[in-house]
Amino acid sequence: MLYGGQGTVQTAIASGTPIVGFAMQPEQQINLDNVVMKGAGIRIPITRWNAPKIQLAIRNIIKDTSYKENINTLKKLLESSDGKKNSALAIWDYIINKLN
DSSP: OBOOOHHHHHHHHHHTOOEEEOOSSHHHHHHHHHHHHTTSEEEOOGGGOOHHHHHHHHHHHHHOTHHHHHHHHHHHHHHHTOHHHHHHHHHHHHHHHHOO
């Protein structure tokens, strides 16, 4: 269970853990909605966040193996993106092409 911030969503994806979340900020809602669109989690609207709905969402995540399969697909995508290298290249590109 998480709020849906960028760091927690990335950590869940990196660990291959399906997500049950609720958003308190627009950025969190967008992150969770993207996870839901990929079939890798469930977002419970903050106005409907209660113990029975949390329990049901967790049961569904455990019971329906597609959530685990889909989060693992995202995990593989994340692992193949080489974020460190691409970030460094983007910084150098900006320095060379935009600041000169």
